[in-house]
Amino acid sequence: MKMTCKAMMTAALLFLPGQLAAQNLKIAMESRLSNLDPILSASHQTRDHGYLIYDTLLALDENQKIQPQMVDRYQVSEDGKIYTFTLRDGLKWHDGAPVTAGDAIASIKRWGQRDRMGTELMTIVSEMKAADEKTFTITMSEASSVILDAFAKPSGVTLFIMPERVAATPISEAITDYTGSGPFKFVADRFEPGSQAYYVKNEDYVPRSEPASWFAGGKVAYVDSIERIEMPDPLTAINALNSGEIDYLQTIPFDLLPMVPEGGDTHTDQLDQIGYQLGYRFNSLQQPFDDNLVRQAAMYAIGQEASMLTQFGDPKFFTLCGAAFGCGLPYESDIMADVVVDSNIEKAKELLEQSDYDGETVLIFHVTDLSSMSSIPLVMAQQLEAVGFKVELQSMDFMTMLSRRANKGPVSDNGWSIFVTSWHNLEISDPLRSYMISAAGEDGYAGWASVPEIEELRQTFLRAVTEDERKAIAADIQKLTYENGVFAPLGSFARISGFGPGISGALRTPANVFWNIKKTEG
């Protein structure tokens, strides 16, 4: 009998090597992971690190419907002001302690100081209270269902739940304790910033029973460990993918796509079906863009197609989109979309003629280190010059641009006129989360446009109860945004990822998640 068992085990080992051998998934991401606090840092790399080790109360599924995740169930009072959340059974921190309602409340409080949607939400939250170890209630001064959207929001600053002691860290300080409750554990000893990060499967994680769908459903870790290898050079990363040294490459630059052979063991896929919105904002405080007519003239001049075509080369890699809150998303609207989509040089000249523009220099920040936007300012400059603007480009890396952008002074004093940036479409998909429509003046987002009506409508949106009401408000905001030249979208694009041999099950999510991925040795 003993011999039979042994023989069976041997046979199993021989026939199922892929399933039984410890599986280490080697991944290379687009940029380095440096900050490990996904609440303090809005970096997408930090967010994706967060998805590995933390869990969320609610989550969006592939139909963009809100589903419970750490939460077992939630109830809303009849007046819509009190939400009661009950955590599901089996939730444990990586150190074995149970996840409690107190942990969730502390996490919400910290997140509510940082996230744009969270800070808005906190203005109407009057109380958060634990009813017992697994149940907590949130009471609001006014009825709003935004709370569910905010908790399930997958990007921007995602509401990751941390132990209460960790969530007690002031929001201006980075956390140093990386205990989570997610499907993987972070191995802090093996973290070498700029070189590697290492995660092991959380054997105690109890996935939900539903199938995985975007950020919802069962987060089943099929691999035993994940080794994140930092590769700053995209060509080296593609070579590593082709030679089988890595299993997953987050981004393959469009111009290097032909280097990944089609029909071979490696393959490419666009996991993110939602994509990023590219857009630009004017410095509304300084000449020449303190004049709305000049802003309108520039928007008519720039348009979308020339910039996107130059940047991405092939129309299959981008989509023209005039919706301020993203195309294919709940608050898509075509109001005044033609103003930002179509370049109309004659109209631009006419508007510029009517304005007070007197040959002031337009300084455009030219970010050179991001392959998704490095060519756009060059085209913008050309389009603006065609209608009579005097344009200067200043080249720099993205981080320098963020620092330089804080200067509210005129161009002659190291100031600026236009910057280009990108946000994931899920980060701009409604008026509460989008920074690009910010019109709160000098206290608002860079560009400092001041349109009080937009800010008032955002507050109305926060308090709106029905979806139709919200859609109408969002459309009004888009109209005001374009009428006042607050910002203009340039279109959207999505990244292409690469997969090594034997990799399957990657979810088509708008962020990088590593549950559900299987690796079979060849």
Added chain:
Amino acid sequence: MIGYIARRILSTIPVVGVVAILVFLLLRLSTGDPAVIMAGDSATAAQLAEMRENMGLDQPIWMQFFYWAAQILQGNLGVSLHSNVAVTSMIADRAGPTIALALTTITFSILVAVPMGVIAAWARGTLTDRFVMTLAVLGFSVPVFVTGYALVYVFSLKAGLFPVQGYKEFSDGIGPFATTIVLPSLALSTIYIALIARIARSSVLEVLGEDYIRTARAKGVKERAVFLRHALRNAAVPIVTVIGIGAAFLISGVVVTESVFNIPGLGRLVVESVLARDYPLIQGLILLFSFVYILINLVIDLLYTVFDPRIRY
């Protein structure tokens, strides 16, 4: 000699001090805000101000400098603003690959370049000489990243002999270490082989025209002995100088090589820290590099006494 070494080591203190002040000032006066970089595109002005306060960046520059200098005197280079990891620990983690790459590159370059230069000098004007000099010009002209990618294409992707990227410590075994260090060292060596070979050739040629060489030949000393005992030894001083300069320049050369071969060394760390405006890390690295430069120069000066007994300190 010992007194000289002690004086030279002591003289590094003011030099490193000046470097520290300059680097500190340059970083603080240049554009870039670690708080913005850490928080990203979405932080509000109030949040950024709070973060700057937390990082001590709201203090006057002179106070920040004295705080940092006091830490340095206690042997503490501070903590990375972004990752919260001690700077000394980050440097220690990254130093190994860079030291290994630098040593193998220098060793390989010397072993190849000095004989190349000497042979070219010995065979001056012949096809061999021209061939060696053509290789030297190519070594100078082809950028390291082109050489690197070409080596990867041929030896890794096509022949499958070496990994495309990565680094294994010596402690992981000589085999894995060698497979990850061979191609990067080869790529990085080309420019140093070219440099050293040219200097070796011209130095040997210069020495070969000296009176004492003619005398040695007149005395009937065999040509091989003339070359090795008289010519090469006297030509060594400029060769050693250029090797030393090359070793110092390696610090900047490794940046590209480490990126192409994805070696997690100090070169890449410098670039990453500068892009992230990680002040403590940049300052720690520049201090380290200035110290290494000074040390290399000291070693070169001491080597002069070995090759030329007339030099005394």
